[in-house]
Amino acid sequence: MNEQELIREAVKGSHSDFESLMSNYMKDLYNYILIRLKSKDDAMDVMQEVMLGVYQSIKYFNGDSSFKTWLFSITRRKIADYYREQYKNETEPIDNYLNSLSYNNEFDLLSKISIQAVIDSLPLDEKELLYLIFTQQLSHKEIEEITNIPIGTIKSKMYYIKAKLKLLLNDDRRN
Amino acid sequence: MEQCEKIQEMLIPYLNRFLTDSECSMVITHIAHCKDCKDEVALLIKLDNVFEKTLVEVPKDIQLNAFDKIKMQEIKEVSIFNSDVLKTIINKNFYSPMLALYILSFALLPIKKLIKLALDNV
Numbered sequence: 492m493n494e495q496e497l498i499r500e501a502v503k504g505s506h507s508d509f510e511s512l513m514s515n516y517m518k519d520l521y522n523y524i525l526i527r528l529k530s531k532d533d534a535m536d537v538m539q540e541v542m543l544g545v546y547q548s549i550k551y552f553n554g555d556s557s558f559k560t561w562l563f564s565i566t567r568r569k570i571a572d573y574y575r576e577q578y579k580n581e582t583e584p585i586d587n588y589l590n591s592l593s594y595n596n597e598f599d600l601l602s603k604i605s606i607q608a609v610i611d612s613l614p615l616d617e618k619e620l621l622y623l624i625f626t627q628q629l630s631h632k633e634i635e636e637i638t639n640i641p642i643g644t645i646k647s648k649m650y651y652i653k654a655k656l657k658l659l660l661n662d663d664r665r666n
Numbered sequence: 667m668e669q670c671e672k673i674q675e676m677l678i679p680y681l682n683r684f685l686t687d688s689e690c691s692m693v694i695t696h697i698a699h700c701k702d703c704k705d706e707v708a709l710l711i712k713l714d715n716v717f718e719k720t721l722v723e724v725p726k727d728i729q730l731n732a733f734d735k736i737k738m739q740e741i742k743e744v745s746i747f748n749s750d751v752l753k754t755i756i757n758k759n760f761y762s763p764m765l766a767l768y769i770l771s772f773a774l775l776p777i778k779k780l781i782k783l784a785l786d787n788v
Contacts (some may be wrong), residue, residue: 510749521724535728539735546736587697606716625717628682653709662718 498558502550509549513542516559517629520566526619527570540569560633563623567637609659617652620645669696673703676709 492500494506494515495607500508520541544565552561610618623629623637632643640648673696679685697703703749 505770513732514729516722517729518721521728522721527723529724531728538728538732542732543697543735543739547739610713610716620716621713624678624703625714626685626721628687630684632681649678653706656713657709 494558498549498552500554507610509546513545514536519561522550522626523566523619523622524565524570526622537566537569537573540572541566544569556636557633558613559627560629560636563627563637575624583590606656606660609656612659613652613655617648620648621652624649669701670703673700674706675696677703677707681707681714683709 492511494512496510497512501512517538517651519537521534524537524541528534528537545562548565552558556564610621613621619632620640623634630636631645633646634640635642638645673693676685676689676693680690685693698708
């Protein structure tokens with residue numbers, strides 16, 4: 492069955508078709524979740540919440556966006572819910588919170604100079620953007636739908652990330 | 667310079683094969699003689715390769731348990747449904763007809779036995 496048929500059957504309530512449909516996206520979603528959550532247990536929790544969320548709302552999927560974009564929007568919200576639960580006293584709008592969240596891995600100065608190491612040192616919101624662009628091959632419009640970041644801001648962020656990567660790579664080579 | 671800005675905006679869609687043929691030709695023609703844009707393409711290809719290699723497989727336990735919360739939710743919904751049905755039966759509005767049905771089902775039992783006996787003796 493192709494994806495459209497699986498979605499149709501899943502909407503009708505077919506568990507097996509729903510599971511087949513979601514299994515095709517599990518790796519993409521898992522790697523997306525891992526950008527923000529390093530613990531496997533937390534990733535498992537969020538993944539289960541995503542599956543439940545998708546199962547409960549699949550009947551409302553109307554095809555305005557691609558299924559993948561819709562899935563990633565739900566996943567991002569579930570990650571935000573996870574953070575909201577962890578940091579209950581936060582009152583900031585969750586998108587602002589997610590977009591500003593960052594932690595930097597300690598840059599291992601002894602490690603081999605590599606673009607991978609440079610990417611690992613980027614803030615999480617920048618890694619998320621790169622993941623959606625390069626691994627998921629999503630357009631700026633689709634990323635705007637998932638993250639609620641305006642297209643103009645996405646373009647500026649990419650410009651800034653590429654400039655930073657070039658600078659960091661040049662610094663690494665000099666060091 | 668303006669041309670470079672325009673082309674650089676097109677590079678990611680170009681690498682992801684989202685451009686039309688004429689747009690692709692425009693990009694290819696430009697990067698053939700523009701070092702900055704050619705370097706930009708090289709950086710983007712490196713990023714693409716790095717992200718491809720960093721993807722991890724979903725652990726087996728997560729694959730097996732990913733749908734557990736759906737199953738638990740359904741069990742919960744069935745339990746709520748059953749207790750709602752019981753409450754409805756016990757509720758005065760439905761008590762008499764439901765009780766009548768219940769009694770009738772027992773009343774039919776001896777009749778069923780009689781019919782069976784009759785058929786056995788034939």
